[in-house]
Amino acid sequence: MDKNEEEIAAQNGNLEESSSTKDGSICGYESLHHLLSVNLKPHLYKEVSRLLIGLNCGKPLELIALPEAAKALSSKHDFDLQELLREPQVVRVGLIQNSVALPTTAPLLDQKRAIFQKLKPIIDSAGASGVNILCLQEAWMMPFAFCTREKRWCEFAEPVDGESTRFLQEYARKYNMVIISPILERDVNHGETLWNTAIIIGNHGNIIGKHRKNHIPRVGDFNESTYYMEGNTGHPVFETAYGKIAVNICYGRHHPMNWLAFGLNGAEIVFNPSATVGELSEPMWPIEARNAAIANSYFVGSINRVGTETFPNPFTSGDGKPQHADFGHFYGSSHFSAPDASCTPSLSRYKDGLLISDMDLNLCRQLKDKWGFRMTARYELYADLLARYLKPDFEPQVISDPLLHKKSL
Numbered sequence: 001m002d003k004n005e006e007e008i009a010a011q012n013g014n015l016e017e018s019s020s021t022k023d024g025s026i027c028g029y030e031s032l033h034h035l036l037s038v039n040l041k042p043h044l045y046k047e048v049s050r051l052l053i054g055l056n057c058g059k060p061l062e063l064i065a066l067p068e069a070a071k072a073l074s075s076k077h078d079f080d081l082q083e084l085l086r087e088p089q090v091v092r093v094g095l096i097q098n099s100v101a102l103p104t105t106a107p108l109l110d111q112k113r114a115i116f117q118k119l120k121p122i123i124d125s126a127g128a129s130g131v132n133i134l135c136l137q138e139a140w141m142m143p144f145a146f147c148t149r150e151k152r153w154c155e156f157a158e159p160v161d162g163e164s165t166r167f168l169q170e171y172a173r174k175y176n177m178v179i180i181s182p183i184l185e186r187d188v189n190h191g192e193t194l195w196n197t198a199i200i201i202g203n204h205g206n207i208i209g210k211h212r213k214n215h216i217p218r219v220g221d222f223n224e225s226t227y228y229m230e231g232n233t234g235h236p237v238f239e240t241a242y243g244k245i246a247v248n249i250c251y252g253r254h255h256p257m258n259w260l261a262f263g264l265n266g267a268e269i270v271f272n273p274s275a276t277v278g279e280l281s282e283p284m285w286p287i288e289a290r291n292a293a294i295a296n297s298y299f300v301g302s303i304n305r306v307g308t309e310t311f312p313n314p315f316t317s318g319d320g321k322p323q324h325a326d327f328g329h330f331y332g333s334s335h336f337s338a339p340d341a342s343c344t345p346s347l348s349r350y351k352d353g354l355l356i357s358d359m360d361l362n363l364c365r366q367l368k369d370k371w372g373f374r375m376t377a378r379y380e381l382y383a384d385l386l387a388r389y390l391k392p393d394f395e396p397q398v399i400s401d402p403l404l405h406k407k408s409l
């Protein structure tokens with residue numbers, strides 16, 4: 001090893017130590033933005049924020065004054081409450097990230113009901129803050145047990161009008177709020193088939209519709225195809241009292257055409273309820289959502305659960321590494337991205353939280369007018385390529401340098 005290599009190895013060693021602190025923090029800070037705001041001089045932080053987060057219609061993001069009742073709930077129940085303003089104020093949108101409430105060894109029904117109890121004050125805080133549209137994390141009513149491949153966790157699955165939906169319908173009515181509820185669905189009309197589904201509850205407590213996860217991961221410990229298959233609901237956009245919304249569930253965020261399809265159907269906000277861990281996806285997390293918002297001229301609300309969920313029986317990832325009983329750390333970091341390339345700072349890496357942002361949905365149209373991405377998209381080129389690509393006799397369009405295949409003299 002030369003000196004340079006030694007230095008790099010030493011740095012990596014230090015990094016491994018500091019980034020794997022057990023509490024899920026980044027060197028003791030709850031988020032990247034917190035780390036930067038505390039350690040940079042104010043004028044440097046302002047400049048770094050401008051580049052990292054962007055501007056809201058040319059101006060820095062401002063704080064919204066939220067009611068004392070919402071703040072009191074946040075300190076009593078120990079969850080973060082962050083407020084960001086985009087102007088002019090049209091729709092107020094909330095995202096909730098949370099850890100599970102009981103160990104995975106507790107009776108399953110107790111686990112689910114404890115999550116209900118944990119979420120109550122957070123949803124009340126969203127209601128007290130006047131949130132119009134609220135989205136929960138992927139499979140919010142259970143631990144993310146799909147790493148285990150054990151079938152007992154199927155017991156968490158519920159029909160679309162099941163207990164979790166009824167729990168949220170009350171809040172939708174109480175606060176005149178649209179709620180997106182991603183659950184493990186049991187399709188009782190189709191042989192009890194399971195799906196990973198987001199249910200859209202209207203502001204009158206009615207069920208507007210559902211969307212089933214389109215892309216199912218087969219990566220690392222995310223063995224979800226043991227439980228459910230690729231969704232069969234297409235790319236629906238739900239027209240609600242507060243705007244046109246869609247849901248791109250977790251792993252679907254790695255598929256640009258999935259984002260595109262929701263945009264083509266007219267979405268103004270696309271939510272990405274997720275469950276993902278640091279070791280696997282953290283460097284991708286802030287990039288993919290922000291890029292989708294820019295490319296498709298809509299807002300994106302990204303939500304990830306928090307904490308480490310440990311399961312009774314160890315499992316392997318099929319990668320030769322030792323068996324283990326947890327996925328690793330779900331790193332939270334929920335945030336919003338806007339079509340003008342700005343984004344909010346993220347919620348904590350390790351703490352429950354409610355992120356609230358006001359957004360002017362006119363920005364979607366303004367950005368289409370300004371950049372013309374839709375107008376210049378040349379979809380016919382891609383439709384033609386895809387049609388050919390799908391045929392078994394497809395040949396890639398590659399033009400080789402003829403010199404490559406000449407015998408050397």
Ligand SMILES: NC(=O)NCCC(=O)O
Nearest residue numbers: 217222250251275276281
């Ligand atoms: N829940 C889920 O689809 N996770 C897959 C891992 C990832 O996409 O980061």
